[in-house]
Amino acid sequence: MKKIGIVTITYNSANVIVPFMECILHQTHSHFILYIIDNISSDNTITILEKYKDPRIQIIHNALNVGVAAGNNQGIKKALEDNCDEILIINNDIECEYTLLEKLSKQMEVLHCSLIAPKMMYYPETKLIWWAGTKFNKRNGCMTNHIGIQEEDKGQYDKIQQMDYAPTCCVLMKKDVVEDIGLMDEKYFAYYDDTDFFYRIYKQGKHKLYYYPFVHFYHKVGGLSNMKEGNAKTFKFNNFYIHMFTRNHVYYLRKQKNFWGWINIIYFFFRLNLRFLFSGKYHRNVSTFILLQKSYFEGLFM
DSSP: OOOEEEEEEESSOTTTHHHHHHHHHTOSOOOEEEEEEEOOOSSSHHHHHTTOOOTTEEEEEOSSOOOHHHHHHHHHHHHHHTTOSEEEEEOSSEEEOTTHHHHHHHHHHHHTOSEEEEOEEESSOTTBEEESOOOOOGGGTSOOOOTTTTOBOSSTTOSOEEESOOOTTEEEEEHHHHHHHOOOOGGGSSSSHHHHHHHHHHHHOOOOEEEEOOSOEEEOTTTTTOOEEEOSSSEEEOHHHHHHHHHHHHHHHHHHOSHHHHHHHHHHHHHHHHHHHHTSSSOOSHHHHHHHHHHHHHHHTO
16 A cells, blocks of 8 residues: 655635545545645634544644645655655545545556546535646646536546646645656745646656546635635635736746747736626726736736
8 A cells, every 4th residue: 555645734724624634534545644734724723633633644833824835845845755655735625535545546556647636526516517627728828727617517527538737626646746847836825836836747748647537526615715705606706816816827827938928928917807897706896906907917027
């Protein structure tokens, strides 16, 4: 049984952490270390976690909120130090079946790949797909367009396929990936850190990622950042999400340093402002408009 390092980041996760812990601690693949990186939670997340006496749990207490990319890097480094064969990056605003680790690890061997991710459903709208794969397209700047998003699951994406990107709310990888590609870019803080990571994998071309649909996996989208106000289909973005997503979108495109990256930076400016006016996903007020503009130009100079 391979040793798996499970990396998750907590930040005021008290409302989601108990079902997550139950799912992880009851995994049929039991040879793992759970690295919990706490970004100075101010609720009772740590009090809840300290009630679990499982020796496989390691809690890393940060003195400040270092963000998602840096937190994941802390966990990845610990997993490598502890000689883990594979590393699972996973959110704690999820629920999954007890065979998640077993199925993903075995399938990675069957498929001769370096990374694997399950089909991800919304929660509590458990019949709606959140992610069923992503293929990069250079013309649109290699964005992370989710295949199947908000579609009712009727088995239309129940085919194991090679993909280019997977959200790091759940992705299992061999340690070789990190040794070859390096760690995550900590400038992102939150959002696009995984996009950048998978783009680097895509560019190198050595490691294959597969989408595996035969696992029950549910994501409480925005459960940690409260990025949305509303449900899966009717919502508005909050200021934290607007700031991070906008500036990191621009930074990600700029880092590509190619023709399509710059074309999409220009296109994104106009698209962003049109979405502000017409999409219904933003609060249409002066402060939100100013935040969008500031965030866009911040991304150009990160």
